[in-house]
Amino acid sequence: MVYKSSLLGFTLWMQTIKIAHGIRQTFAKININALAKQSGLRQRTSRKITPLDLLLALLAMASKGGLSLGKEAQLIGFLANLSISKQAVRKCLIKASAFMSLVLEKLLQLKAYAPAGKALPDCFAAFSRVLIVDSTTIALPAALARFYPGAAQRNPRAAPSGQLKIQAYYDLLKERFVHFSLSSFRKNDQAASPDILSLCQPNDLILRDLGYFVVKVFKQLTQRGCFFLSRLRTDTTLLAEDGHEELDLLKLLRAQAFLDRPLRLGKKQKLKVRLIAVKLPPNVAAQRRQKRKNNRAKRLHYTKRTKILLGYEIFVTNLDKERFDASQLLSFYGLRWRIEILFKAFKQHLNLGQIKENTRYQLELLIYARLMLITLLLNFVYAPLRHYSSLGLSPFLSILKFSC
Secondary structure (H helix, E strand, O other), X not given: OHHXXXXXXXXXXXXXXXXXXXXXXXXXXXXXXXXXHHHOHHHHOOOOOOHXXXXXXXXXXXXXXXXXXXXXXXXXXXXXXXXXXHXXXXXXXXXXXXXXXXXXXXXXXXXXXXXXXXXXXXXXXXXXXXXXXXXXXXXXXXXHOOOOEOOOOOOOOOXXXXXXXXXXXXXXXXXXXXXXEEEEOOOOHHHHHHHHHHOOOOOEEEEEOHHHOOHHHHHHHHHOOOEEEEEOOOOOOEEOOOOOOEEOHHHHHOOOXXXXXXXXXXXXXXXXXXXXXXXXXXXXXXXXXXXXXXXXXXXXXXXXXXXXXXXXEEEEEOOOOOOOOHHHHXXXXXXXXXXXXXXXXXXXXXXXXXXXXXXXXXXXXXXXXXXXXXXXXXXXXXXXXXXXXXXXXXXXXXXXXXXX
16 A cells, blocks of 8 residues: 555656646746735745645646645645645645636636648638637536535435536637636526626627527627627517517518528617528428427427427528628538537546535636646647648647547
8 A cells, every 4th residue: 555655646746747847838928926916825825835836736636636635735845845734735725716717817818839720711810719608517526516506406305416617718710718717507608698798809709509699798799899690599589670670580481491681689689680590401300309309398398489490590690791691600600519529528538527526625726727737738739739730740630539
């Protein structure tokens, strides 16, 4: 047992050396001490424990599994060449979440390798950024349910479930994440929809799924000079261009295989948009209808109107018809799948969803550290590999294979 423990400690130390050597130059571009002071960590840290050593040790632990105060103290002591107690480390870690969040934010802003080759068609040059926004959830131990509650339990006697939701914002043009945020499962995507307003910039194109559909947010994006493309919530009020006559969506689609027309969205907002509808092949429409019937939560709301509308792909956008035709917009929306592949890689191969911690501060530190590792891998390891591949110096490596 002693040998095994010593071997584990040695492995972690060697891992720490590699991580520290590889990323110290990256973190040298970030004023770590200033962020520690801004977050309040600097006043609480021991004189022996520097914010950078604390950060590097957290990254090493996150890359190998969960957080352990004993191993964290060993790693920090190894980096600082000092003896560090578990109690001193615990005092630092309890208040370190804000510090880790600030470091992650700064890390996302650092300049990284440009995308390799020509990843997107020329028409995307019209935008400053193409932001894909989506969320992923992580199951948590029951002890964390009071901080990050999961779905409401139907059985009041059942143990509460915990779920953490990560909102991710990915720039398709630069092929990099620009922001992450943490919340409980109960803050659904619709409630998170306005969060984009603090991040968007003029001339951004925003691609999000139906869960984020809020007409008021679309109007605010338009007022800020941004563009959006979204599926239509079919219970939304549609008005004629004059903003007075209410339109019936079924009548608009009747006997139409394709529709592309201007109208206004929302009884209160009356936002000028473009409605695009494309009739699906019969086999695809049949699959969607069967899936809806099998959904226990939505089965009772399966009406004749629903059946007809499930036979169409229906979108709304504020992109004008003169610059972007309907086929281009449909291809735009199809690019959302890229963030799903990234989520899959993170969960299956980079341990993002493996949580054993039972305290809130340990959970948040672990998540922030893993998101930092993901950012470092994508921006400063995978991006150069893609660059070498574009020059013919190495074979192409997908993100799924790279993360294995």
